[in-house]
Amino acid sequence: MEFESLSNEDDKIRISFKLKSANVPFTIYDAKWVNCDSTFVPTDPFSLIAKTNEVSGKNTEWHISLDFPFSDTFEDGDVLILNTDKGIVRCPTSMTGKLREDMDLLRTEYENKLDRSITSSRKAWIFFYITLASAIVIGSTILIIVKRRLTRKRKEIEELSMLISERADRNLELEAQVNTLYSSRLDTLNMLCNEYFEKSESEKVKLSLYNEVEKHILALRDTKSINELEGIVNKYMDNILVKVREQLPELNRKDLTFLTYLYAGFSPRAVCIFTNIKIKNFYNRRSRLKERILET
Known part of the structure; x- marks a missing residue:
């Protein structure tokens, strides 16, 4: 109108x-x-x-x-x-009234637009602050989780390093104890073997030396030596042979003796000499015992 x-x-x-x-x-x-x-x-x-x-x-x-x-x-x-x-x-x-009403309409429209703009701006800032706060919370949470994981991982590495160090020390002590137990006998065997080859011209002497070597090898296989060796292994390897006996009570004495020499760190050939088996049988027996232990 x-x-x-x-x-x-x-x-x-x-x-x-x-x-x-x-x-x-x-x-x-x-x-x-x-x-x-x-x-x-x-x-x-x-x-x-x-x-x-x-x-x-x-x-x-x-x-x-x-x-x-x-x-x-x-x-x-x-x-x-x-x-x-x-x-x-x-x-x-009146023209003045019309102008005034037009101005009022313009002012009202401007104020409405300004209110909408302020409301929109306020909503945008609120959204920004919420987004920023969420990002800070999420970032802080991730940072805390990562920090905790790194701390836990560092502790695990430190504990593992300590275990490795302790295991290395125990292995050295085990090796020292085994050497102490067998060194004198092995030195004697070494001496007899040298004499055997040095005096190869006399069959009688060679036979005598061979018998002495066999005698010392049998001495290394006796129950007392094996029990002493088993005690040393259990002491420095957290009673591993005791645990094997508990988990596999059906194992026979030969298998336990075989495992004792293995855990003591003897070479395959040395184990074959002490247990009187062939090298082929050594690997078969070791694989069989390993599978049985892992199954338990």
């Missing part, structure tokens, strides 16, 4: 205005004019119905004039009010 003119003639006030409709039907139920502190209704009842067939598919324009009771006092706030099916429509009846 657009105000056109206001005239004071024939003891009445005539207000002219223009209505435009773009393909939208509407109904005006009544009209009133607010002048200063008074409210006037048209001298002739007014209503308007814009039917669908009248406005459908076209832009329609109405020029309307309404007569109100006479008034000789006017203010910038005077306004023509139409009560329609779309709601209340206001139209200032």
Whole structure:
């Protein structure tokens, strides 16, 4: 709606205005004019119905004039009010009032846009802070988890290093104890073997030396030596032979003796000499015992 003119003639006030409709039907139920502190209704009842067939598919324009009771006092706030099916429509009846209302509309629109912008900006900042806080929390959590894992891994490495060091020390002690147990006998065997080859011209001497070598080898196989060796192995290898006996009570004495020499660190050929088996049988027996131990 657009105000056109206001005239004071024939003891009445005539207000002219223009209505435009773009393909939208509407109904005006009544009209009133607010002048200063008074409210006037048209001298002739007014209503308007814009039917669908009248406005459908076209832009329609109405020029309307309404007569109100006479008034000789006017203010910038005077306004023509139409009560329609779309709601209340206001139209200032002075140029100053129209400008003021346009400015109010512009200010309201600006304030609404500003409020929307502030709200949007606030939401964006809130989203940013939430995202930043989430990233910090997630990053801190990951950092703590990684730090704990690294600390745990470092402790595991330190413990493993200590175990390796302890195992190396135990192996050295085991080797020293085995050497102490067998060194004198092995030295004697070495001496007899040297004499055997040095005195190869006498069959009688060679036979005597061979018997001495065999005697010393048998001495290395005796129960006392094996028990002493087993005690040394258990001492420096965390009672490993005791555990084997508990897990595999069906093992015979030969297998236990074989394992004793293995854990003591003797070479395959030495184990074959002490247990009186062939080298081929050594590898077969070792594989068989290894599988049985792993199964338990």
